[in-house]
Amino acid sequence: MTSRPTWAEWAEVQLDEIRASGRWRTPRTFDAHGVAGALQGRPVVSFASNDYLGLSAHASVNAAAKEALDRWGSGATASRLVVGDRPCHIELETEIAAWKHSERAMLFATGYAANLGVLSVFGGDDVTVFSDELNHASIIDGCRLGRSQVVVFRHCDLAHLDSLLSAARGRKLVVSDSVFSMDGDSADVDGLAEVCSRFGALLVLDEAHSVLGPAGPLPLDGLEIIRVGTLSKMLGSLGGWVAAPAGCIDLLVNRARPYIFTTAPSPADTAAALAALRIIRGPVGEALIERLRSIVDRIRPGHPSPIIPIVLGDEDVAMQAAGDLLSLGVLVPAIRPPTVPVGTSRLRIALSAAHDDSMIDHLLASLARLGLG
Numbered sequence: 112m113t114s115r116p117t118w119a120e121w122a123e124v125q126l127d128e129i130r131a132s133g134r135w136r137t138p139r140t141f142d143a144h145g146v147a148g149a150l151q152g153r154p155v156v157s158f159a160s161n162d163y164l165g166l167s168a169h170a171s172v173n174a175a176a177k178e179a180l181d182r183w184g185s186g187a188t189a190s191r192l193v194v195g196d197r198p199c200h201i202e203l204e205t206e207i208a209a210w211k212h213s214e215r216a217m218l219f220a221t222g223y224a225a226n227l228g229v230l231s232v233f234g235g236d237d238v239t240v241f242s243d244e245l246n247h248a249s250i251i252d253g254c255r256l257g258r259s260q261v262v263v264f265r266h267c268d269l270a271h272l273d274s275l276l277s278a279a280r281g282r283k284l285v286v287s288d289s290v291f292s293m294d295g296d297s298a299d300v301d302g303l304a305e306v307c308s309r310f311g312a313l314l315v316l317d318e319a320h321s322v323l324g325p326a327g328p329l330p331l332d333g334l335e336i337i338r339v340g341t342l343s344k345m346l347g348s349l350g351g352w353v354a355a356p357a358g359c360i361d362l363l364v365n366r367a368r369p370y371i372f373t374t375a376p377s378p379a380d381t382a383a384a385l386a387a388l389r390i391i392r393g394p395v396g397e398a399l400i401e402r403l404r405s406i407v408d409r410i411r412p413g414h415p416s417p418i419i420p421i422v423l424g425d426e427d428v429a430m431q432a433a434g435d436l437l438s439l440g441v442l443v444p445a446i447r448p449p450t451v452p453v454g455t456s457r458l459r460i461a462l463s464a465a466h467d468d469s470m471i472d473h474l475l476a477s478l479a480r481l482g483l484g
Contacts, residue, residue, distance in 0.1 A: 133426065134447065141442075144168050146465045155442040156470045158460045163322040163417050164399045165465025166387040167347030176348075179382035187375035192364070197378050203385040204352075210392060211338050212329050213354035217363060218381065220373045222319050222341030223249040225351030227256055228367030229315055229337055230286065233359075234259035239279045241272060241312070243287040245294065250286055250317060259284070266291075269302045276310040283312035289327060290320035293451050293459065295418030300325040308334040319344055323404060323416055342376075345391065348384035350376040403464040409471055410462065417462040420446075421483055422455055429456035432483060439477045458483070 116124070129135055142149045145168040146157050166172050183197050191200065200218055207216035219225040226249035234240055234257020242254060245266045254261045262279070264272040276283060285307050290297045300316065307314040314336045316327050322345040327338055337359055342350035353363060363370060390396045403417055411419050423429045426447045433445035436458075447456040460474070478484035 134449075146463055146470070150437070150442055153437070153440075155437065155440050156466070156473065157442045158462065158466075158474060159442050159444045160463065161320070161344040161461055162347050162463055162465070163320075163345045163403060163461075164347070164387075164391065164396070165463050166345070166390065166399075168465065169347065169387065169390065171390065172347055172383045172386045175386035176379040176383040179378040183378035185379065186377050189374055190371060191375045192371060194375075196375075197381065199378055199381045199385060200375065203381050203388070206385060206388050206392075207352050207354055210388060211327070211354035213338065214357040215360040216352055216354040217360050217370070218342075218376055219351035219353065219367075219370055220376055221349070222317075222339070222343065222351035223252075224369035224373060225339050225341070225353050226250050226253040226317060228253075228363055228369040229339055229353055230254050230259075230284075231256040231368065232363055232366045233257070233284060233313060233315070233337070235282075238282045238284055241275055241279075241283065241285045243267065243291075243298070245291050246286065246288055247292055247317060247319070250288070254286070267296070267298055269299060269306055272303075273306055276306065276312060283310055284315060285312045286315040286317070288317045288320070289325055290318075290323075290416045290418070292320055292418065293446060293457070294420055295320075295414060295416040297321075297325055297415040300327055304328040304331055304334050304336070307336075308332070313337065315339060320416060320418060323400065323407070325415075342380065342384040342387075346384045346387040348387060349380045350384060399464040403462065406462050406464070406466055406471055410460065410475070419460040419462065421458040421460065421478075423457055424454055426456045429458060432458055432481060435481050436477055439473075439480070441474055441477045443474075 139151050179199060188194050204216045204218060219228060230253030236258060238259040240254050240259040240261045242250060242261055242263055243266055244263045262275050264275055287298050287303055289300055303314060308331050316338050318327055318338055318340045337355040340352050342348040407414050407417055423432060429445040429447055433443055436443050443458045443460050446459045
């Protein structure tokens with residue numbers, strides 16, 4: 112009788128497969144406050160983070176987090192339905208609803224959890240979900256959790272989406288990133304809204320990377336829309352949010368498992384995000400966005416987002432290029448399968464308003480030196 116392998120032996124086989132594929136990954140220590148710091152002890156400027164406006168290191172944002180720690184402690188201690196809300200949770204939800212021109216908003220522990228919650232609650236056996244082929248993993252996993260029939264439409268192809276919707280029966284939900292995290296391109300949000308409105312489809316729009324737009328539509332006649340986002344990118348904190356009509360929020364509160372069964376966002380994270388959002392909605396925020404726009408235009412004029420890919424194709428070439436940049440003090444990650452399709456490995460440059468002119472000069476010079484500019 113053949114003995115069954117232990118779980119430890121099974122795990123080693125899986126790890127050997129990862130090593131053999133050349134796709135072994137391991138975290139590295141980045142000791143930093145802002146975009147400059149030490150990676151494994153080596154001084155670098157990071158072009159890897161999604162802190163697009165540099166607010167994770169903003170004095171007012173940090174001060175708000177410290178004040179929340181002093182008032183409420185380090186953790187929310189349980190889910191909100193069990194232990195109750197902290198005042199900062201309600202304040203932030205109110206501010207997000209106003210920002211997104213929605214009736215209500217609600218917080219999740221992460222943006223990933225927000226997508227899981229929305230797509231599991233509004234999906235179902237009687238729902239067909241139409242998903243852009245380049246949508247984020249959290250959208251893909253949310254569709255799976257919802258047990259919906261999923262139809263993938265060609266990337267940003269409204270004509271293809273239109274034809275798929277016209278052939279479908281029953282309840283319909285269209286989900287798309289507004290800015291795509293690996294290519295940095297943007298969806299035609301107005302076009303998506305128009306198509307959804309004609310077919311009575313619910314539009315779920317993930318705005319996690321939409322720091323430069325598209326901002327998403329105001330409600331149109333016949334359009335139902337749920338907007339999803341994160342606190343961890345342009346707001347420099349941690350958590351997720353959903354902005355939607357009041358009834359949709361009430362349904363999520365009562366049925367979204369990632370909300371019901373997860374400890375609420377910490378008071379410090381929530382207060383930091385609230386301070387960051389108030390900055391964004393004022394003149395300082397407008398200046399930061401203008402600064403970011405000007406930085407993007409230095410690297411790739413007219414590009415719609417601070418995510419700039421340099422597609423190299425081969426995984427080894429991308430990894431070598433990232434290593435060469437690191438040797439010059441520039442942290443730009445190599446992105447490879449399974450995050451992107453085979454043959455499209457790339458460098459992913461993420462820009463921030465916190466990058467000063469000398470940092471951008473050095474990035475451009477480093478790219479040119481390696482023949483990547």
